[in-house]
Amino acid sequence: MPLPDPTAPAEEERDGEKRALPLVGVLPAVVLAARHAYELYHPPRSKPGRTPCNKNLPMREFTVVTRRDRITLRGWVVPGEGPHTVVLCHGMGRTRSSTLGHIEMLHRAGWNVVAYDMRNHGESGRDKRYGSMAERYTEDLADVLRWVRAEPGLGGGEIAVYGFSFSTWVALSVLRRIDDRIAAVICDSGPAFDIGSALKKFAVLRRSALPRPVRGGAAFSVYRACFSALCGHMLAVRSWPPDLSRFTTRLMFVAGGQDIVVPASQIAPAARHYPDSERWTAPNALHMNGLRFDREEYRERVLGFLARSFGETGPADPEGPQDKRVDIHG
Template sequence: MAERYTSDLADVLRWVEDDPELGGGEIALYAFSFSTWVALSVLRRLDRPPAALVCDSGPMFDIGAGLQHFARVRKPTLPEAQRGGAGHAVYRSCFSLLCRRMLAVRNWPPDLSGTPTRLMFVAGGQDQVVPESQIAPVADRYARAERWTAPNALHMSALRFDREEYQERVLTFLTGAFAHPTRRSEAAKDG
């Protein structure tokens, strides 16, 4: 969600959509974990958004709680003074505060009411990093979004642990997204 990454992704999407080999066709965006925040945020910036966005293993609804969680997950790698008690509490607070300040997040999740992009959210049923309980409220914010929890998956591993159902669900979703034109393909016809 940081400005640099969001603007970089917007530039890449504009470059791809202007590629003559695409021929005005549709594109999909596939994001994992941290990149799901950026991918969801970038949709508001694009004149011709992609037809579909698949968010796998993210994003979290409660950013502050998510950052606190990431700080706890990192606990074993910290110096001993920051692994417990007041040292860890100070570390978690500073980590969360600095990250939120750096990200400068406002109005999360973003309002995408005018965006035709179809959304799919995939959570891992065994994900300890970004649990389904954090992804569900983001997905539920968008009435047309599809949401699926891969029952055996850890973080970013649904394709590995729930392969057949993952492939079926994602390919069906993408087929549907490409079957229904968005403003992007309509703009290409008008242009």
């Protein structure tokens, strides 16, 4: 997508006469768009959040150093009773602390849980890079999965990946980066099928926080175009959605019925790309909070899906609804 030229005069036709539109706010819009695009992948460092200890869960910390560029990724292991492990990937701008509710749910079901801070988030290292961010985040997850498989304290069972929002793109793409089999991938609140449209949506969601001269008119149009174009350029996603036809990994897509960030209508075409996937729209959920607003059915569906993927039966495999392929709708 070509970037708009902030120095070119904007014009409109009025009463047969061309008049220049006011350019107040257009240059600041370009500057803000560039800064916010960078911050999408490099959010300001946040204060340390809660840990599994706050929920009286057992835990230990671990560190993985990425193969690509030696970035340090920090995470938690919350051990379970069984051999299987679920790896959690938080949403953009958040940290592993945002997944504590899911960590507790999965631990209570008997599984090991691994959660880590993505690069540029939480306590993990920062890269100051401007490009190939999709490749970097995907390779980071591959490094974590290799560590999980090699870690003797995790039982050597099956592995599942559980991604939220932005990380759902990474969770699907990582399957082509590792040699080992992944039993299941759960995508919660993503991925968006049309990445460019999703990035423009993020720009709209930021609108109320922008300086007044940038909130409307030509200035906001420039901001939205620049933000989405720069974010897309930095992300550099290739081959989307990924071709996973040769993999036996089971897939589940969860959308929020009230989600305005990545709505069910964006997730549906991505999910339909994988006809054997399980799909569900949590009717009351906003973005990434189905466990809160549709708790009982969310737990039933997610735990049942994972138990089937791990080849388990018992308490973690409840007799849930028989409609495994509930179409996501917007």
